[in-house]
Amino acid sequence: MNDVTISVAAAEFGRDMEQGYRTIAALLEESRNRGSQLLVLPEACLGGYLPSLGGGDESEPARRRRLESLPPALELDGPELKRVADMAGDMVVTLGFCEKAGDTRYNAAVTLHGDGILGSYRKVHQPLGENLCYDAGDSYAAFDTPVGRMGMQICYDKGFPEAARELALDGAEIITSISAWPTARTATVSNMEDDRWKQRFDIYDRARALENQVIWVAANQAGTFGSLRFVCSAKIVGPGGEILAGTGVEPGLATATVDVAELIGAARGGGMYNLRDRRPSVYRTITKEPAHA
Numbered sequence: 001m002n003d004v005t006i007s008v009a010a011a012e013f014g015r016d017m018e019q020g021y022r023t024i025a026a027l028l029e030e031s032r033n034r035g036s037q038l039l040v041l042p043e044a045c046l047g048g049y050l051p052s053l054g055g056g057d058e059s060e061p062a063r064r065r066r067l068e069s070l071p072p073a074l075e076l077d078g079p080e081l082k083r084v085a086d087m088a089g090d091m092v093v094t095l096g097f098c099e100k101a102g103d104t105r106y107n108a109a110v111t112l113h114g115d116g117i118l119g120s121y122r123k124v125h126q127p128l129g130e131n132l133c134y135d136a137g138d139s140y141a142a143f144d145t146p147v148g149r150m151g152m153q154i155c156y157d158k159g160f161p162e163a164a165r166e167l168a169l170d171g172a173e174i175i176t177s178i179s180a181w182p183t184a185r186t187a188t189v190s191n192m193e194d195d196r197w198k199q200r201f202d203i204y205d206r207a208r209a210l211e212n213q214v215i216w217v218a219a220n221q222a223g224t225f226g227s228l229r230f231v232c233s234a235k236i237v238g239p240g241g242e243i244l245a246g247t248g249v250e251p252g253l254a255t256a257t258v259d260v261a262e263l264i265g266a267a268r269g270g271g272m273y274n275l276r277d278r279r280p281s282v283y284r285t286i287t288k289e290p291a292h293a
Contacts, residue, residue, distance in 0.1 A: 002259055002262075005257040005258075006038045006174075006217055006255065006258065007027075007030070007039045007040070008039075008218065008219050008234045008235065008236055008247075008253070009040065010232035011023055011027060011042060011221070013045045013046075013047075013049075015048045017072065020046055020047070021083065021087075023045075027253060028087055028093070030253055031253065034255045035257075036091065037092060037146070037147050038094075040093075040219045041094065042096060043096035044098070045095040046095070046097040048225055049180035049225055050069075051069050052227040053128040053130070069226070074099065075099070076101075076110070081097070081110060084112065086114065090113060090146075092112075092145050093111065093112055094152060094217075095109065095110060096109045097109075104135050106135055107122070108121065109121045109176075111143070118150075121141075122135075123156075124136055125157045125163070127156045130156075141170060150172055150175070150176065152177075152178070153175065154178055154179070155179040158201075158205065161207075161208070162286065164211065168213075168275060173261075173264055174214065177205065177208070179201070179219065180220070180225075181220050181231055182197065182229055182230050182231065184197040192231060195231060198231035201231055202233060210239070212274065213264060213273070214264065215236070215264070217236050219234050220234050233247065233248065233249060234247045234254050235247070236256045239263050239266075239267035244258065
């Protein structure tokens with residue numbers, strides 16, 4: 001057996017960087033107490049997310065407030081991520097931040113440990129005016145870590161099956177999907193379990209794990225930020241689409257111990273190996289740009 005213990009957080013992060021470091025430190029301590037080798041934190045841990053999402057119904061004052069209240073932009077090799085790497089030590093940690101590359105900003109994720117950065121990613125799919133605040137990334141790539149071969153996604157990416165499939169075909173066995181996923185803006189409900197965006201979030205997580213027969217680890221923001229209220233629902237999903245551990249609609253840390261090779265081998269060895277049984281020659285239109293693009 002080659003067990004890996006994974007912890008994933010639903011936790012609140014805002015603009016206060018020092019508070020963010022304290023929250024990360026507390027989650028690292030609890031993860032260590034649980035014997036974890038991998039901790040997955042939400043999108044926009046360092047400096048918080050956007051205070052609102054755009055869209056056709058956004059007022060001009062709300063749009064100005066959003067564009068004037070951006071998170072701090074951090075360089076990939078800067079002291080802020082080095083500080084987290086030093087805190088991580090021998091634990092592998094995935095987290096989100098706003099990346100600065102020259103004059104360009106990206107909604108980004110990084111996986112690191114005490115020796116430095118293991119992999120980085122820039123969010124490809126942008127919802128509801130996020131493109132006004134960040135440039136989009138243009139690639140997916142898996143990478144090797146002490147806990148296995150991993151891939152990363154951010155939030156809205158999970159709504160696109162091709163994105164997860166690209167990582168699985170590149171050998172990712174553990175895919176981390178980090179989010180600042182809010183409740184629905186219309187047809188709101190008092191019980192977050194009944195929120196349609198929360199239910200969509202959960203369906204995507206289970207579907208992407210099952211389609212690709214991988215370990216799927218979904219972190220999310222908690223609490224509120226600006227006009228957004230986050231659904232929590234951090235979870236670890238097995239390659240059969242089963243939820244192995246989750247936080248529900250509350251903040252917290254979910255933990256599961258898995259034998260990655262054994263679980264994936266069992267899922268793919270039962271006669272239904274989705275990656276092997278693909279027929280790309282039949283999927284003629286998947287990679288074509290739509291005529292209206």
